[in-house]
Amino acid sequence: MKHLRFLNKHFYKYKWWIVPGVFFVIISNIFGVIPAQVIGHAFNLITENIQIYGLFTGFERQQIIYDIFSYSLLYFGSIVLILYLIRGLFLFFMRQTLILMSRHIEFDMKNEIYAHYQKLSLGFYRRNNTGDLMNRATEDVNRVRMYVGPAIMYAINTLVLFLLIITSMYSVNAKLATFCLLPLPVLVIIIYFVNTQINNKSEQIQEQLSSLSSFVQERFSGIRVIKSYVREDYTREIFANESSAYKNSSMGLVRVQALFYPTMLLLVGLSTILTVYIGGEQVIDGSITAGNIAEFIVYVNQLTFPVTMLGWVTTLIQRASASQKRINEFLELQSDIHTGDDPAREVSGNIKFEHVNFTYQDTGIKALQDVSFDIKAGQFVAIIGRTGSGKSTLANLMMRMYDTDSGQISIDGNPLKNVNLNSFRDQVGFVPQEVFLFSDNIKNNIAFGLDEVTDLEIENAARNAAVYHNIMDFELKFDTMLGERGITLSGGQKQRVSIARALIKEPKILIFDDCLSAVDTKTEEEILNNLGNVMKGKTSILIAHRISTIKKADKILVLEEGRIAEQGTHDELINLHGIYEEMYQNQLLEEENKSL
Structure with missing residues (x-):
């Protein structure tokens, strides 16, 4: 239950839903217990009046006795009906408060989880798969809702009903009440041992469901690759295996429940048998009336539903605890990236890297080593390098998707870590390498x-x-x-x-992360010409593979294995006769070969 303590803040928020809800539970159960007493009196009336009716056989008064008897039964029947109608009304109010409260808590939790997901850094999404994230915000939240709604409602209902019925039973006859309730301690012991198994199996089911959701989401996203390589049968087999593992986990839980519920019903049935047997002896001794036995049987039958629900409620609580544990694991995570304390201000476009080093924590790959350069406001700067040289990492660091391991990035002379992040990103136009459209x-x-x-x-x-x-x-x-x-x-x-x-x-700053790779040369030239007009006087950073794209850049940075190997204009770099010239000559040869 320690994981469910997280929900206390929601219970406090909706306390004025819980208080009337509990009140309605108590009132509905009071009107549920009183009919048993009425039925007891009615049963006594029947037995007594049948004997009196027999004594007046052959007399005119027998019809009067019969009429009185009929009206009395109609009277008691009407009282029972009215009591149950009132109980039904309060049950309606009970569900309208406690169940609606659970829906509000579900709404709040989903919003809280989604908002927290958005605060977490890009590294978090590199370490976790989408299917698992979705499952925690949907399936896990739904299981928690079943706890804050139906589970709590039925738990309170069962507790109140138990107290009322036990009080009523002992007020009639302590010995008979003790024998009727004798199977309950056995039930408590069974629940104690079954709880652990339910909890463990619930966690296994949720983990397997996350794995299954992730698999399906990934395969649907990559359906074109699957069809291209004719791997439909292969992925179908993997899905069948994943689905089979989920089925086996679920069947394990079902087996425990299948044994649990019949055992509870058996114990309730045993209570009924003890009521009739011990109650019969009490009637013979004159301690109680036959109507009291009828009253006790009604009480035992009233306990049947709550007792059977006890197992279901136990399952809901255990599954909610397992789900809340999974939710808490992410809600307790803090983002690696926090917005700076500086007030929001307009960006000019000066960017400076000073001895920046960066390593991806999830892979251990050292992407950048001692990188230093300066970009003036209004400059058109190009970044080029071989695959894996760290170009996209530079773009992500400029957007502060990650923080540097060491060194400093400055925007207009202010450390990027101090800059108001939302204001800064709002003034940057970023086109990532992996294009995503909604x-x-x-x-x-x-x-x-x-x-x-x-x-x-x-x-x-x-x-x-x-x-x-x-x-x-x-x-x-x-x-x-x-x-x-x-x-x-x-x-x-x-x-x-x-x-x-x-x-x-x-934007004040525009960053293109190799986003012109899929367009032809003519379209690329048109975009760059338009870009020159749109971004005039503003900072433009273009990451590219084709040197023809970046010839007109004010400055070109050449990356090699995470370091800046060369920098300068196109002509300056050609005259260096280094890496840039080698890349340029290779691309010229490729274009000549294509034209042949």
């Missing part, structure tokens, strides 16, 4: 970074990204819906829509 229309994808935007601004951004004419060729134009991850578009079109999304912000 399952929405093209218009909303381009306007994603802004709250308010006009159609003209969207069209201008599309023109500057050289994708306007492609969009106009679609039947629905800017209202064209994109599939998951923008699958509707070609690779080049996705890159250009992503560029339009960055340009529409009119």
